[in-house]
Amino acid sequence: MRPLKLFSIGLCLFIALFSCKKDESNIGADISQNPNQIAAEINDTFHIVTYSKKLDSVITSGKSSSMLGSINTSEAGLSESSIFSSLIPDSLNRTFPSSNYQIDSFYIELEISNVYGKNISQEFEIYKIDEHVNEDSVYYNFDSLTVGEKIGSIFINVEDSGVYQFNLDYSAAHHLMTSDNEDYLSNDAFKSFFGGIYIVPSTPPSINEGAIYQLNPKGISIHLSFSTTNGMDDIYDNNIVYSVENERNIFAKFHHDFNDSEVKDVFNDSTLGQQAFYVQGLSGSNGKIKFPTVQNWFNNDSSNYLVTDFDLIIYAVDNSSFTLPEQLVFTYTSSLGIRTYKSGFLNSEDNSYSFQISNAEVNKALESNEFNLMDFEISHPFPGNNPDQVKLLGVSSDSPPNLLISYTKY
Numbered sequence: 001m002r003p004l005k006l007f008s009i010g011l012c013l014f015i016a017l018f019s020c021k022k023d024e025s026n027i028g029a030d031i032s033q034n035p036n037q038i039a040a041e042i043n044d045t046f047h048i049v050t051y052s053k054k055l056d057s058v059i060t061s062g063k064s065s066s067m068l069g070s071i072n073t074s075e076a077g078l079s080e081s082s083i084f085s086s087l088i089p090d091s092l093n094r095t096f097p098s099s100n101y102q103i104d105s106f107y108i109e110l111e112i113s114n115v116y117g118k119n120i121s122q123e124f125e126i127y128k129i130d131e132h133v134n135e136d137s138v139y140y141n142f143d144s145l146t147v148g149e150k151i152g153s154i155f156i157n158v159e160d161s162g163v164y165q166f167n168l169d170y171s172a173a174h175h176l177m178t179s180d181n182e183d184y185l186s187n188d189a190f191k192s193f194f195g196g197i198y199i200v201p202s203t204p205p206s207i208n209e210g211a212i213y214q215l216n217p218k219g220i221s222i223h224l225s226f227s228t229t230n231g232m233d234d235i236y237d238n239n240i241v242y243s244v245e246n247e248r249n250i251f252a253k254f255h256h257d258f259n260d261s262e263v264k265d266v267f268n269d270s271t272l273g274q275q276a277f278y279v280q281g282l283s284g285s286n287g288k289i290k291f292p293t294v295q296n297w298f299n300n301d302s303s304n305y306l307v308t309d310f311d312l313i314i315y316a317v318d319n320s321s322f323t324l325p326e327q328l329v330f331t332y333t334s335s336l337g338i339r340t341y342k343s344g345f346l347n348s349e350d351n352s353y354s355f356q357i358s359n360a361e362v363n364k365a366l367e368s369n370e371f372n373l374m375d376f377e378i379s380h381p382f383p384g385n386n387p388d389q390v391k392l393l394g395v396s397s398d399s400p401p402n403l404l405i406s407y408t409k410y
Contacts, residue, residue: 051277065114065385068081068199072207086196086249088191100229101226102229103170106169108166108197111216118209122205124200127200128147128175128195132192135249217249225239263278282383283384291372310358311404315401324388328380334361342355
């Protein structure tokens, strides 16, 4: 494990604690006679431990975007994201013909705002769900709803953002044209009749293939058009759009299979240094960081330290599937027991992120002998609505994390 250097500037602080006349002729005498009280540079050695930790409770409802698709990388294994969504018709109090009509078109429209990974033709199956997504509930990455009959299969093979249409089975269109008009009296009545849809990838991609599509929740809709065969079109509204009412009516379900991936070998390993550790925007993992010798360094020195800077720099690795996120966050537990974070922004020159956290928090934790309880983590700033996978260089790599602590000695 590579030792890390700590650079600091020593400064003696003198405060008058009692009333007396200054002896100006003796200013600086203590310092000149005791040169060890000031140091221009001090080199200390610390150890840093890095590893990855699985995440199992990421909120995926009420997000500004939803993930759909699957990607299989050698670093993080197979990541899959499905979506549950409830929809409502664009107008209520509808009536439909019970006979003498034909379905002209029936398709789902998806607004794709971004594409991650190596795009291939992916098949997705779409099912009716028997219970609607409740906007008053909080849904996590592991949540599911009761799934009913299949209403279609679609193939997505796009490389750019945009609005795309995919045909569905007409049998589901006939179901939506119910003869019971009460089902269209209100949005709640409709959601009781037709809970919504479940879209799930049907076949996992090969290694280092696949794509995850970032969807605009408000851009998910089903379109139905019909016409009568007896010349009665004028008495019906022949075009219906079923759309997502708000972001609370959709959530994503994530699945991760880490077998045969790099990340599997470093999960829950806090004793050995690794070449790399990982952060995912889905529910995969967070990067854990420990500084096991900092507390002892503070306690064992006979001098008093006042921390003035606590800077951590970590380095990331480019990959072909995901661009590096512009921001990561360094989270820790404050002295009040609250999870606190500081943002670090990408330095594209060396693919690094730098984090500076509260000097007062660090100093208080050290003085209270609670520094090792701060539970440091590197996280994605938008878990649940961004699929970024970030490979960070660990302590045994050529570019290990660097910790710089500046302090005053008094």
